[in-house]
Amino acid sequence: MMVITTTLNSLAKSNCLPYGDLIGLPPLPPFAITFSTGRDILNGVNYASAAAGILDETGKYLGDRYALSQQIQNFTSTLSQLKTQMEDKKLIQYLAKSLVIMNVGSNDCINNYLLPSMYSTSFNYNPKDYADLPIKSYTEQLSVLHGLGLRKFLLAAVGPLGCIPNQLATGVAPPGKCVSFVNDMVEIFNMPLKSTVDQLNKEHTQNGTVFVYGNTYKAFFDLLNNLTSYGFEVTDRGCCGIGRNQGLINCLPLAVPCFNRDQLPSNPSL
Numbered sequence: 088m089m090v091i092t093t094t095l096n097s098l099a100k101s102n103c104l105p106y107g108d109l110i111g112l113p114p115l116p117p118f119a120i121t122f123s124t125g126r127d128i129l130n131g132v133n134y135a136s137a138a139a140g141i142l143d144e145t146g147k148y149l150g151d152r153y154a155l156s157q158q159i160q161n162f163t164s165t166l167s168q169l170k171t172q173m174e175d176k177k178l179i180q181y182l183a184k185s186l187v188i189m190n191v192g193s194n195d196c197i198n199n200y201l202l203p204s205m206y207s208t209s210f211n212y213n214p215k216d217y218a219d220l221p222i223k224s225y226t227e228q229l230s231v232l233h234g235l236g237l238r239k240f241l242l243a244a245v246g247p248l249g250c251i252p253n254q255l256a257t258g259v260a261p262p263g264k265c266v267s268f269v270n271d272m273v274e275i276f277n278m279p280l281k282s283t284v285d286q287l288n289k290e291h292t293q294n295g296t297v298f299v300y301g302n303t304y305k306a307f308f309d310l311l312n313n314l315t316s317y318g319f320e321v322t323d324r325g326c327c328g329i330g331r332n333q334g335l336i337n338c339l340p341l342a343v344p345c346f347n348r349d350q351l352p353s354n355p356s357l
Contacts, residue, residue, distance in 0.1 A: 095119075095136070095150065095151035095152060095153075096150050096151045097137060097138065097149055097150035097151045097152055098138075098149045098150050099137035099138035099146065099149045099150070099152065099337070100137055100337075101137055101337070102117075103340040103341070104340065104341055105327060105338055105341070105342055105343070105344045106338065108344070114133070115130070115131045115132060115133040116128070116132060116133065117132075117133045117134075117135075118132050118133065118134050118153075118158075118161045118162075118164075118165065121165065121168075122161070122164055122165070122168075128165055128168060128169065129172070131185075132162075132165055134153065134158040134161050134162060135158075135190075136152045136153035136154075136157075136158065137149075137152060138150075138152050138194055138198050139152040139153055139154050139155065139158070139191075139194060140154060140155065140191065140192065140193075140194035140195035140198065140199060140221065141154070141155045141191055141192060141195050141221035141224050141225050141228075142154065142195055142199060142220060142221055142224065143156060144199065144206070145194050145195045145198055145199040146194050146198040146199070148198075148202075148205045149198070155191055155224070155225070155228055156224075156228065159228050159231055159232065162232070162235070163235065166235060169181070178236075179236060182235070182236035182237050182238070183236065183237075183238045183239075183294065183295055184238075184239070185237060185238075185239065186239050186240075186241065187232060187237050187239065187240045187241070188241045188243070189229075189240065189241065189242045189243065190243040190303075191225070192221060192225075192245040192276055192280070193245050193246070193248060195221045195276075196245065196248055196269070196272060196273065196276070197248055197253060197254070200212075200214075200217055200272070201254075201269065201272075214271070214272045214275045215275050218272075218275050218276040218279060219279070221276070222276070222279045222280060222283060225280070225283070226283050226287075229242075229283075229287065229298075233291065233296065238294060238295050238296045238297070239295070239296075239297055240287075240297070240298045240299065241299045241301050242280065242283075242284055242298060242299065242300055242301065243301040243303045244277045244280060244281070244300065244301060244302050244303050244304045244305075245273045245276055245277055245280075245303075245304065246273070246303045246304050246306075246307045247265060247270050247273060247304055247307050247308055247311070248269050248270065248273050249265040249266035249267060249268070249269030249270035249271075249273070250265035250266075250270070250307070250308075250311060250322065251334065252323065252324050252325045252328060252332040252333055252334025253332075253334040253335070254266045254269050254334075255323055255324075255331075255332045255334060256330060256331040256332040256334045256335050258331070263323070265311075273304065274304070277304055280300070281300045284298045284299070284300040285300075325338070326338075326344040326345045327342040327343065327344040327345065
């Protein structure tokens with residue numbers, strides 16, 4: 088029997104303020120709550136897990152997390168719940184109309200390959216060979232989801248991780264610059280991901296199946312290169328994190344974020 092608890096023993100958590108504060112969107116309930124309480128699941132479920140990646144070992148040093156393979160298993164539990172709420176024909180239609188949003192892969196970089204003190208992957212693989220590992224597993228998991236009846240997938244690319252405060256805090260890049268080798272690695276991952284999307288669309292041409300590649304890498308670079316157009320001024324530090332660039336440790340519970348989050352001055356006094 089699989090036992091699901093509502094709390095994971097992990098250092099990577101975002102189920103507290105200030106995370107999600109004032110976003111103004113109704114959040115999808117996390118899987119653990121829907122499974123343990125029977126909360127309404129017909130409008131969607133959030134299977135994300137902090138620090139988790141495509142590879143099972145990713146993020147392990149931070150504690151418990153649901154890797155992608157376990158997230159798929161969690162979905163099958165939700166599917167069992169759905170089967171008790173609607174007849175087979177209606178369930179098939181419901182799944183076919185559902186949108187699966189996948190945003191995964193970042194942690195396989197920053198919480199695995201880029202941590203040589205914790206993982207041996209960077210010693211055993213060059214970036215291209217390493218990228219093949221999560222892409223292969225990712226493709227297999229997508230096939231499982233398709234086999235369960237899901238038909239519409241949005242697969243987000245990994246963003247420019249070399250520009251996030253966590254990586255800028257390493258001090259590898261000059262001031263005002265992103266960590267180029269990290270962004271190069273991300274692009275090495277994104278290229279086969281896009282090819283995978285194209286291949287999956289060729290393999291599944293019936294039953295309304297569609298796989299869409301979301302180029303979040305390009306979208307974030309556009310934001311970084313056109314800050315004023317988006318109403319921002321600062322990109323090199325977090326708004327309530329701890330350590331250099333406020334990016335070494337995530338926001339602690341009830342931390343007070345900067346008040347002018349949309350127009351932080353260039354030289355803030357924090």
